Amino acid sequence: MQELLTFTIIGLSTGAIYAVVASGLVVTYTTSGIFNLAHGATGMLAAFTYWQLRFDWDLPAPIALFITLFILCPLFGLLTERIVMRGLQGTTEVVRLSVTVALFAFMIGLANTVWPSDGSREAFLKFFEGNTVPIGGINVSWHKIITFGCAVVVAIVLRLLLFRTRMGVAMRAVVDDRSLTELNGGRPNRVAMFAWALSAMLAGLAGILLAGEQQLNIEPLVLLVINAYAAAIIGGLKSLPRTFAGAAVLGLLDAYYLQFSDNSWFPQSFMGFGLSGIRASIPTIVLFVALLVRPQSRLRAGTVRFREENKVPSWNTAVLGAVSLIVVVVGISGMLTRSNTLFLLNGFTLAIVALSLVPLTGYAGQMSLAPLTFAGLGAVAMSKLPGDGNLLTLLAAITIVAIVGAAVALPAIRLSGIYLALSTAAFAVLVTKLIFNQRQTFMSGNISVPILDIPFIDINSPRGRLILSATAFSLLGLGVIALRRSRLGRRLIALKDSPVAAATLGMNLTQTKLAAFAISAGIAACAGALAGDKVSPQQYDFTQSLPIVLLAVVGGVGTVGGALFGGLLLGGNAVLANAVPSLKNITKIMPGLTGITLGRNPNGATSQISEKFRPLLNRWGIISFSALGGVGIWALDASRIISHWAFFIGGVFWFLAVMPNLIAIVDGTSPRRWWAGAIALTGLAVSLGVDWDQAVDSTGKRLLSLILLVAIFGVGTQRVAENAPRIHHSSPDLLGLDVALTPDELDNVERELGVTI
Amino acid sequence: MSTPILELRNIRASYGSIEVLHGVNLTVGRGEVVALLGPNGAGKSTLIKVASGILRPSAGQLVIAGRDATGASANALARAGLCTIPEGRGIFPNLTVRENLLMATYSGHKLSDIEQSTYARFPRLAERRSQLAGTMSGGEQQMLSLARALATDPVILLLDELSMGLAPLIVSELYQQVAAIAAEGVSVLVVEQFARTVLGVADQAVLLAHGKVQAFGKASEIGEDVLASAYLGS
Numbered sequence: 004m005q006e007l008l009t010f011t012i013i014g015l016s017t018g019a020i021y022a023v024v025a026s027g028l029v030v031t032y033t034t035s036g037i038f039n040l041a042h043g044a045t046g047m048l049a050a051f052t053y054w055q056l057r058f059d060w061d062l063p064a065p066i067a068l069f070i071t072l073f074i075l076c077p078l079f080g081l082l083t084e085r086i087v088m089r090g091l092q093g094t095t096e097v098v099r100l101s102v103t104v105a106l107f108a109f110m111i112g113l114a115n116t117v118w119p120s121d122g123s124r125e126a127f128l129k130f131f132e133g134n135t136v137p138i139g140g141i142n143v144s145w146h147k148i149i150t151f152g153c154a155v156v157v158a159i160v161l162r163l164l165l166f167r168t169r170m171g172v173a174m175r176a177v178v179d180d181r182s183l184t185e186l187n188g189g190r191p192n193r194v195a196m197f198a199w200a201l202s203a204m205l206a207g208l209a210g211i212l213l214a215g216e217q218q219l220n221i222e223p224l225v226l227l228v229i230n231a232y233a234a235a236i237i238g239g240l241k242s243l244p245r246t247f248a249g250a251a252v253l254g255l256l257d258a259y260y261l262q263f264s265d266n267s268w269f270p271q272s273f274m275g276f277g278l279s280g281i282r283a284s285i286p287t288i289v290l291f292v293a294l295l296v297r298p299q300s301r302l303r304a305g306t307v308r309f310r311e312e313n314k315v316p317s318w319n320t321a322v323l324g325a326v327s328l329i330v331v332v333v334g335i336s337g338m339l340t341r342s343n344t345l346f347l348l349n350g351f352t353l354a355i356v357a358l359s360l361v362p363l364t365g366y367a368g369q370m371s372l373a374p375l376t377f378a379g380l381g382a383v384a385m386s387k388l389p390g391d392g393n394l395l396t397l398l399a400a401i402t403i404v405a406i407v408g409a410a411v412a413l414p415a416i417r418l419s420g421i422y423l424a425l426s427t428a429a430f431a432v433l434v435t436k437l438i439f440n441q442r443q444t445f446m447s448g449n450i451s452v453p454i455l456d457i458p459f460i461d462i463n464s465p466r467g468r469l470i471l472s473a474t475a476f477s478l479l480g481l482g483v484i485a486l487r488r489s490r491l492g493r494r495l496i497a498l499k500d501s502p503v504a505a506a507t508l509g510m511n512l513t514q515t516k517l518a519a520f521a522i523s524a525g526i527a528a529c530a531g532a533l534a535g536d537k538v539s540p541q542q543y544d545f546t547q548s549l550p551i552v553l554l555a556v557v558g559g560v561g562t563v564g565g566a567l568f569g570g571l572l573l574g575g576n577a578v579l580a581n582a583v584p585s586l587k588n589i590t591k592i593m594p595g596l597t598g599i600t601l602g603r604n605p606n607g608a609t610s611q612i613s614e615k616f617r618p619l620l621n622r623w624g625i626i627s628f629s630a631l632g633g634v635g636i637w638a639l640d641a642s643r644i645i646s647h648w649a650f651f652i653g654g655v656f657w658f659l660a661v662m663p664n665l666i667a668i669v670d671g672t673s674p675r676r677w678w679a680g681a682i683a684l685t686g687l688a689v690s691l692g693v694d695w696d697q698a699v700d701s702t703g704k705r706l707l708s709l710i711l712l713v714a715i716f717g718v719g720t721q722r723v724a725e726n727a728p729r730i731h732h733s734s735p736d737l738l739g740l741d742v743a744l745t746p747d748e749l750d751n752v753e754r755e756l757g758v759t760i
Numbered sequence: 761m762s763t764p765i766l767e768l769r770n771i772r773a774s775y776g777s778i779e780v781l782h783g784v785n786l787t788v789g790r791g792e793v794v795a796l797l798g799p800n801g802a803g804k805s806t807l808i809k810v811a812s813g814i815l816r817p818s819a820g821q822l823v824i825a826g827r828d829a830t831g832a833s834a835n836a837l838a839r840a841g842l843c844t845i846p847e848g849r850g851i852f853p854n855l856t857v858r859e860n861l862l863m864a865t866y867s868g869h870k871l872s873d874i875e876q877s878t879y880a881r882f883p884r885l886a887e888r889r890s891q892l893a894g895t896m897s898g899g900e901q902q903m904l905s906l907a908r909a910l911a912t913d914p915v916i917l918l919l920d921e922l923s924m925g926l927a928p929l930i931v932s933e934l935y936q937q938v939a940a941i942a943a944e945g946v947s948v949l950v951v952e953q954f955a956r957t958v959l960g961v962a963d964q965a966v967l968l969a970h971g972k973v974q975a976f977g978k979a980s981e982i983g984e985d986v987l988a989s990a991y992l993g994s
Contacts, residue, residue: 185834
């Protein structure tokens with residue numbers, strides 16, 4: 004009995020921390036509609052800041068607490084809202100969620116940089132360390148009582164704030180109707196900033212309380228938020244009392260499990276699978292159950308016009324792109340060192356995983372946070388199935404994982420948006436904890452996936468595997484484009500645009516969603532099954548999925564090119580980190596930084612880039628000149644006048660900095676276009692003329708120079724040549740045309756139709 | 761003649777690349793009730809959005825009480841005494857009646873005063889003060905949104921499609937309230953698709969079609985033929 008009391012107190016104190024975290028999540032979700040995945044990371048940063056002030060700089064605890072919780076945390080929240088979140092109005096949930104993933108990645112990178120884990124920070128003490136109070140015959144630390152007290156205070160303060168003050172009521176009013184709040188005289192932006200500041204304070208409080216209970220480590224503090232998701236979902240992301248009740252239940256479940264699992268009668272394994280991973284999975288299981296019993300989300304009518312729009316490539320463009328990708332990879336693969344080949348191979352594998360998100364997230368608008376989990380299942384299936392890696396085994400592996408994907412989606416299909424995303428996250432965590440981390444699955448920490456056995460072709464080398472993965476990407480990419488142009492593809496788009504309209508037309512939403520999930524799982528499985536090497540479970544961990552989702556969205560999740568861009572960027576990041584150790588910290592925060600810019604351009608980077616090339620399509624002269632330039636640079640390399648590096652840097656410079664500006668240079672007014680041309684030529688001369696192999700001593704620095712060259716000379720050329728006539732883009736897709744109308748044409752059309760008077 | 765309270769000078773407004781208002785001029789004098797009439801898609805609601813500061817005009821000037829207010833934010837205009845009841849229901853459905861009235865205190869009036877004047881005019885709202893506004897009937901919701909205009913003593917009132925989705929009896933009741941507001945000397949710009957319901961209350965009428973003013977004049981002088989040709993096309 005006394006033991007039960009002990010565990011009840013432990014459970015309630017854990018639950019109190021969950022409650023504080025979850026209430027912060029609810030505050031920002033209800034006021035801005037953004038589910039902040041980076042909430043736990045905010046708490047982690049606050050805990051480290053507090054440690055810095057309190058234990059490293061020896062400030063007294065009240066002062067350190069005041070500075071952290073009442074100055075730095077609110078300031079951080081304000082800046083987050085002002086700089087990052089404000090730009091996200093009118094974007095899809097996918098983009099909003101990705102931005103918080105970016106913030107998450109950014110903060111972890113920041114913490115790793117400022118406070119590297121070298122074991123020097125064990126001295127994080129509880130409040131009033133060593134003091135205890137006897138309750139019911141057991142000693143309870145003051146820290147636990149303070150924790151519990153904090154939760155009660157937070158509950159009361161939030162209740163009063165939200166229902167008794169005008170600021171609180173305005174926070175709820177903004178959710179209801181933003182523009183009406185303005186018409187009442189309220190300032191929605193201020194309200195949102197206040198909400199984010201409040202939420203950051205709550206995260207900080209929870210982080211500091213938790214760091215006292217556990218060690219000051221980045222991971223447990225960050226992942227704390229996943230446990231709190233469950234509590235927030237029990238509260239329907241809305242009701243604070245239910246959120247607090249959910250948090251208490253979670254804490255108690257965890258404590259009681261700890262107590263009972265010590266007993267000898269408690270099963271230690273089930274059907275040969277060890278159950279040691281269960282405790283860590285409790286919040287995830289609760290989350291999954293809470294999601295499943297949620298009432299079906301109401302179908303959304305298609306009145307919301309999203310800022311994202313993507314163009315469907317024509318067949319010619321698609322095939323041309325696929326063939327040239329393979330040709331380029333075959334061409335440059337001979338010039339690469341072994342390690343760079345492996346990095347590029349990794350980039351293509353990630354690109355295939357990112358590609359799996361295109362039909363699911365880009366077309367159908369369903370968010371998944373578990374693409375790598377399916378890749379992992381693909382790798383496991385490939386290695387366990389008989390046949391030692393022939394094509395049939397590959398097909399079988401893909402089919403099995405596709406079926407698993409559909410099966411997983413089946414219970415979650417009623418959910419949409421953030422709830423669906425969270426259920427895939429829960430699935431990913433469960434698979435990692437209960438399947439990947441088992442002896443039976445990954446024998447001694449890793450398994451070897453057989454190399455695909457294609458008749459007559461030997462691909463048993465890094466170069467062979469690189470070409471294979473590039474070919475696989477091209478073929479799958481063509482498949483995805485074919486899918487987009489098919490009947491099913493149109494259904495997927497309909498599902499994203501307006502589920503209500505699709506349902507009223509008689510379309511079966513469930514079937515369509517299941518198909519999207521199955522296809523996506525199958526493509527991801529391909530990435531795993533083609534690994535052709537030893538793989539470890541860590542590669543397929545849930546936390547590794549997040550950067551892929553992020554970079555796919557950054558690249559542009561609605562397009563195949565976006566997936567390629569995202570995968571290669573993530574792979575290229577690894578090259579940079581490996582080659583220049585001093586840049587490691589920058590590369591850690593790089594994915595986060597790129598993602599944060601999403602608010603400005605929700606279509607992703609590739610659509611922005613392709614937008615620049617679009618005008619070229621109508622100008623055969625300029626296209627021929629561009630191609631001639633490319634061949635010329637290649638010829639310089641082939642005749643050994645310039646090195647491979649100069650070829651690579653010059654080629655990329657030609658493509659990214661010169662080609663998009665050619666029209667402006669040719670059509671521009673006279674003095675400016677000569678200057679622009681001169682700038683472009685200077686940049687090209689530097690790219691080709693520098694002896695990169697001798698003058699610059701590492702791969703990373705060369706890549707960095709390339710980025711700088713393109714940025715300085717490319718942007719310079721563009722700025723100088725700017726005054727060339729611009730094509731007016733009135734989104735031809737919306738009009739059903741393939742070429743944009745100019746303002747004059749628009750006027751003509753309006754006159755013809757008689758819509759102007 | 762004193763300076764008009766609200767003046768739109770050659771206003772152009774567009775959504776993306778689609779221009780909706782092609783240079784509209786409109787004047788509301790002090791204490792005047794101006795009816796803005798026009799068929800569907802004429803640009804009436806867009807004009808209200810421009811006047812209330814929600815939508816920034818792409819060209820032209822918004823002048824309020826003789827001062828240039830082009831580009832001022834909607835919330836600043838609201839706090840300065842411009843009261844807008846937008847299309848549909850101008851209420852927060854997930855807040856209680858009392859909380860809805862609390863939101864009206866940004867105008868500078870005390871909650872207790874606003875409550876008192878509202879409940880005196882609409883006793884039915886007093887019974888429902890703790891009820892979520894979204895769960896009330898359409899007529900009650902519209903009363904609540906009008907209550908903001910009645911209790912906060914605005915300088916000018918912009919009304920957009922008060923009658924939408926309501927029974928004719930309730931509509932005429934609501935327009936009696938509008939007449940009461942106007943009688944207190946508040947200038948009103950009222951948008952209405954159904955011309956007959958509003959012409960009885962209005963002093964002036966402006967007829968908008970295809971994003972341009974087609975006709976304007978004394979409300980009593982707008983003839984059936986003008987209305988018919990504007991609504992049905994000539």
